[in-house]
Amino acid sequence: MHPLTTKFTTLMNIQSPIVGAPMYYATTPDMVVAVSGSGGFGFIAAGFESSETLRKQLRYIRSKLNVAAGTPIPTGVGLLGWILDKTEVSDDPRIPAVLDELPAAIWFAFGTNLGKYVEQVRAYDGKRETPHKTLVFVIVNSVEDALRAANEWKVDVLVVQGTEAGGHGGAAAPPLLNLLQGVLDAIPDGPVIIAAGGISTGAQIAALLALGASGVVLGTRFLFTPECMYSDQMKVVLIDAGLNSTARSLAFDEINRTAMWPEGIDGRAIANNILVDYYKEGLDLEMRLKKADEDKAKGKTDRLVIWAGVGVGHVKEIKGASEVLWCLHEEMVAVLIKFAQLQ
Incomplete structure (x- = not known):
């Protein structure tokens, strides 16, 4: 893999600026192992899973990546604010259980007050016997969201998600290019900024880096892998899909x-x-x-819910997640080299 250094790769100590999105009912621990083990950074999706299930998943990833006990795992956990509002006041809170396993990062999205969970992470890290800072990612769907996360919550990474993204996002989110430019203009010296939404090719990644993003998040692209939890039937629908599907x-x-x-x-x-x-x-x-x-x-797909972004139409085959990451990275590098040669 050709090396590429951005603020994001430096922060995460990784080789490629590609993140595997936390997709509930789609991302698996094996997908995370493939992405993180190939130079990128993978997230598992907590969804409605119990604390014990999340512990088991993180320990499995630690084992597969050969990470020693007591050492941070090069992976993250995606948590939904509106679910945390229920679980963190229950007898089975998720955040302490997750942080106890030492993931390198935690990702918050879609809640009315995500700031209190950011504070909880900082407080937990502050009480550790062995120093460890969990890097905090937060999804933003507007410039206003980004300013709040950067200035009030002091997050480490802003995930700027455009309307093109598959799965859930802001109903009023602008297209990614416009939103990303707006956030970059509003916060030129703030947290690391990575882009999400409709990204399926290395050329698109290169374009977003040229615009000013330090990394990218891919979800739909990793649905086309054997590691994805989607059924074979659902993957056939994805392969047949077009750009307007x-x-x-x-x-x-x-x-x-x-x-x-x-x-x-x-x-x-x-x-x-x-x-x-x-x-x-x-x-x-x-x-x-x-x-x-x-x-x-009846086994029909006409009324199945198959989450996918607009980039679904660019992919027509199933490949291993590791190969997908490697190919995207190399295509991205080739395009960036071509950009650099423009006169």
């Missing part, structure tokens, strides 16, 4: 029975009969759920 809608979460996200957050997925039932036919939720359940029982 996705849409953002709350209807996906209604069918997925996960319509409890904070106001202003929706999800991007493969556009299918879920949207036809909702927008064209105007069916009530009970009937839409009935149709979706019947199709699923």
Whole structure:
């Protein structure tokens, strides 16, 4: 792998500025091992998992990456603020359990007060017998979000997520290029800034680095891997998808029975009969759920919720996550070299 140094690779002590996104029901510990073990940085997704499950996943990753006990693991854990609002006041809090396993980073997204969880991480680290700073990542979908995370919460990394991103994000988020430029202009000397949303090629990564990002987050691109949790049936749908095959809608979460996200957050997925039932036919939720359940029982994909970003149309084959990262990195480097030769 050709070396490439950015603020992000220096901060994380990695070779490639590529991050594997924490995708619940998609990212697996083996995907994280492949990404982090190949020079990038992988995150697991906590989702609704118990503390014990998260401990087991992190210990598995530690073992596979041959990281000694008591040493930080070159991986991170993605946590959702609105779920933490429930778990952190329960008898099974997630944050202490995760931090006790020494991940290098923790990622917060989609909550009404993420700042209190950032403070909790800082306080936990401050009480460690052996010094360790957990790097804090926060997703932002607006310049205002970015300013708050940078100036009030003092996060280490801003994940600037555009509307093109698959899965969940800000319903009103601007396109990535515009949002990234806005954040860079507003916070020229703040936290490390990495870009997310619709990124599937090395050339796109190079373009974002040229714009000023220090790294990128890829989710959809890693769905096209054997390490991804998606079924083979779902991966066939992804391979057949084009650049106009996705849409953002709350209807996906209604069918997925996960319509409890904070106001202003929706999800991007493969556009299918879920949207036809909702927008064209105007069916009530009970009937839409009935149709979706019947199709699923018959093995049909017409009403499956398959989260994916707009970059889905650029990929047409399944490859191992390690190979995907290596190929993207080399393509990125080749394009950057070509940029440097422009007169």
